[in-house]
């Protein structure tokens with residue numbers, strides 16, 4: 041694995057810092073976005089997945105493909121599958137029992153692995169032990185539905201919110217499933233997204249959430265997954281996006297903390313972005329770090345040309361899709377985040393995105409309209 | 419998300435189909451229902467499909483038995499990221515009152531094969547919690563970190579064990595060893611901060627010691643961001659000037675022609691702090707800071723040119739005599 045072999049010649053000899061860049065800049069054909077190839081790649085993902093290890097997270101992989109096609113401005117390519125996709129996602133919703141006793145399990149699952157039936161009416165009567173939602177799948181289901189143009193009218197909103205609430209821990213963090221899991225910033229972020237989308241913050245103790253986030257600010261000036269964990273580009277995105285969704289960014293962090301955070305983030309740029317100091321650049325951080333910089337209003341201070349070249353160098357000219365490093369096997373996650381990273385820096389032909397929820401601006405506008413309608417009804 | 423695409427095991431030659439397993443005859447497998455027109459299908463192998471058909475049947479019956487336990491092992495091998503399988507396995511372990519030491523041995527092997535998988539580390543943590551025994555944990559995480567010194571999961575587990583079972587005593591020695599092996603190991607620097615913050619705390623005396631510690635490493639490799647971040651982190655609740663020597667240290671390196679962007683940035687921060695505190699010679703200080711910003715922008719950190727120009731502008735607008743001159 042390239043991470044391990046990444047040697048650090050003392051980069052007092054400054055040029056080694058840019059070796060990655062020099063290597064890929066020589067490979068032709070990679071200086072432009074292979075849009076058609078990526079459409080093909082993501083459409084294939086929607087058909088069939090490469091790895092059985094993705095089984096329990098299928099809906100999140102579908103989200104990478106659906107949202108990726110949206111960012112590629114290619115939703116018409118899956119027009120004929122739209123209803124089927126919407127139906128499938130709804131089939132993953134845990135149906136609330138009329139007695140209300142499974143409320144804490146409500147939300148969306150990642151797949152039908154535990155044996156619930158596709159037909160939600162029939163599934164309602166099933167009582168499968170341990171059949172609960174997963175917070176990351178609830179988040180990716182909701183955004184996928186929004187991207188597909190659904191109005192969320194079949195979402196059992198109150199139950200989903202109850203499900204989210206049941207996952208918050210005493211320290212403010214969230215686990216992903218009721219049966220227990222690790223708890224960290226990723227799931228804090230998912231919880232914030234769900235509450236934001238459904239416009240209902242009763243799904244969490246907001247003060248506890250904010251406290252957990254600020255306690256996870258490391259001495260380096262960026263966020264770890266938990267208090268005292270190492271600062272990391274991914275958890276920093278989750279923390280900052282959560283604060284943005286909570287509308288607490290500027291009250292939770294001091295001016296001094298914000299400026300240290302900006303510097304840490306900008307220092308992640310080598311050619312593309314890294315997730316931690318002294319690690320190699322990886323395509324996904326052009327989104328995680330890039331989006332965070334965008335939310336803080338300082339993405340313009342980064343070097344767009346180097347960033348773009350790095351991301352494009354991780355495209356696969358054969359199959360389409362992006363990988364984490366140049367000349368590696370492409371996967372759905374890096375393909376999606378690579379596209380988002382490029383969209384953030386204004387790549388022509390890509391749709392603009394709304395970074396805090398990680399979907400297109402178009403889908404975000406659709407959500408805002410829905411929320412206006414919901415509020416008018418009440 | 420798992421980065422590993424190694425699916426089941428052509429290596430697993432001994433796999434016996436369920437029709438050839440008499441002990442399973444009484445159970446009716448339950449197929450997965452993906453609807454009439456499935457999307458994002460997994461290309462399940464025959465083995466995977468069968469194992470999970472039986473897993474569904476076991477779950478539906480809530481059966482906690484020896485055969486169910488061994489089935490979870492098969493299911494987990496096919497997909498170690500399946501948290502439901504691990505959760506159910508734990509339920510069986512409890513119900514059957516199994517030897518958890520054995521389970522720890524088993525999960526060690528699984529983690530060694532899947533060191534970046536969330537679910538297997540979580541399983542380990544629960545088992546350790548149940549056992550209330552951390553005898554092997556430091557050694558085990560050390561082994562994993564030998565393969566990848568920055569494995570986030572291993573560090574998280576290690577931190578949890580240390581906190582939960584108060585294993586603070588030897589940890590600084592370990593960190594010290596790691597930093598001597600690789601002074602750019604940012605995870606080890608972070609661990610150093612974690613240990614000190616939770617034991618002695620950063621008292622005046624400790625700060626002095628840690629400043630020296632990090633500065634010795636910085637002298638060896640002035641371009642190492644990790645050591646600089648640590649040094650600045652040590653002082654985060656103080657002013658850089660509460661501990662005279664930081665700016666002097668920077669000047670010493672600078673006079674040796676070292677032009678690390680981290681060095682120059684630290685000098686800028688010192689000057690900014692002087693301006694903030696309203697120290698004398700304001701104009702001169704601002705000028706020095708601005709000049710260093712320009713050096714970074716034009717020569718030593720050109721990748722972040724826009725940033726350093728922005729810092730220079732904001733210093734000028736905050737502390738400059740003539741604010742209106744800045745456009």
Ligand SMILES: [Zn+2]
Nearest residue numbers: 322323324364
């Ligand atoms: Zn990545």
